[in-house]
Amino acid sequence: xxxxxxxxxxxxxxxxxxxxxxxxxxxxxxxxxxxxxxxxxxxxxxxxxxxxxxxxxxxxxxxxxxxxxxxxxxxxxxxxxxxxxxxxxxxxxx
Amino acid sequence: xxxxxxxxxxxxxxxxxxxxxxxxxxxxxxxxxxxxxxxxxxxxxxxxxxxxxxxxxxxxxxxxxxxxxxxxxxxxxxxxxxxxxxxxxxxxxxxxxxxxxxxxxxxxxxxxxxxxxx
Numbered sequence: 046x047x048x049x050x051x052x053x054x055x056x057x058x059x060x061x062x063x064x065x066x067x068x069x070x071x072x073x074x075x076x077x078x079x080x081x082x083x084x085x086x087x088x089x090x091x092x093x094x095x096x097x098x099x100x101x102x103x104x105x106x107x108x109x110x111x112x113x114x115x116x117x118x119x120x121x122x123x124x125x126x127x128x129x130x131x132x133x134x135x136x137x138x139x
Numbered sequence: 140x141x142x143x144x145x146x147x148x149x150x151x152x153x154x155x156x157x158x159x160x161x162x163x164x165x166x167x168x169x170x171x172x173x174x175x176x177x178x179x180x181x182x183x184x185x186x187x188x189x190x191x192x193x194x195x196x197x198x199x200x201x202x203x204x205x206x207x208x209x210x211x212x213x214x215x216x217x218x219x220x221x222x223x224x225x226x227x228x229x230x231x232x233x234x235x236x237x238x239x240x241x242x243x244x245x246x247x248x249x250x251x252x253x254x255x256x257x
Binding site: 049054064070084117 | 156173
């Protein structure tokens with residue numbers, strides 16, 4: 046059963062990669078990358094159960110944290126073109 | 140008896156979650172427009188992932204594994220809609236208009252769509 050789940054999640058990851066490659070806009074790609082990350086979390090947890098190694102759940106939790114922060118960071122970067130203080134831009138001083 | 144019942148419930152959760160994950164990814168590929176693609180990606184990811192995690196919690200019983208699974212599930216439950224909202228907001232602010240990504244071209248009279256075209 047866990048094998049079937051892992052196969053399903055892998056198929057879903059391939060479909061997300063298709064959208065990541067084909068996506069016409071940047072936001073399609075960010076959406077596909079975020080979805081891919083969520084499925085990575087699931088896949089790692091399922092593989093941990095499949096091989097009877099529950100330590101994998103720690104890695105899975107870490108991936109969940111990194112995925113969220115990474116999505117927000119990418120969005121912020123493409124909006125402000127910097128990851129620093131977005132308010133203090135050149136020509137913005139009063 | 141109880142073990143069989145818990146097994147059945149957990150397999151039901153996991154099967155439903157896997158089906159949701161696959162259909163969500165299918166929708167991510169097949170939907171015509173960014174704002175419609177957000178729906179399968181965001182909604183089914185949240186519910187599908189949490190259903191699979193709940194099924195694994197039933198398998199694990201009461202232990203530290205369950206606590207970790209609960210933490211992953213709670214985190215995904217809050218961050219997945221948040222990041223979907225952030226992506227939608229960023230696209231809206233950047234001026235992406237809702238609408239089909241590709242408008243089908245008008246065909247000359249008398250020509251039918253060929254095979255492989257939609």
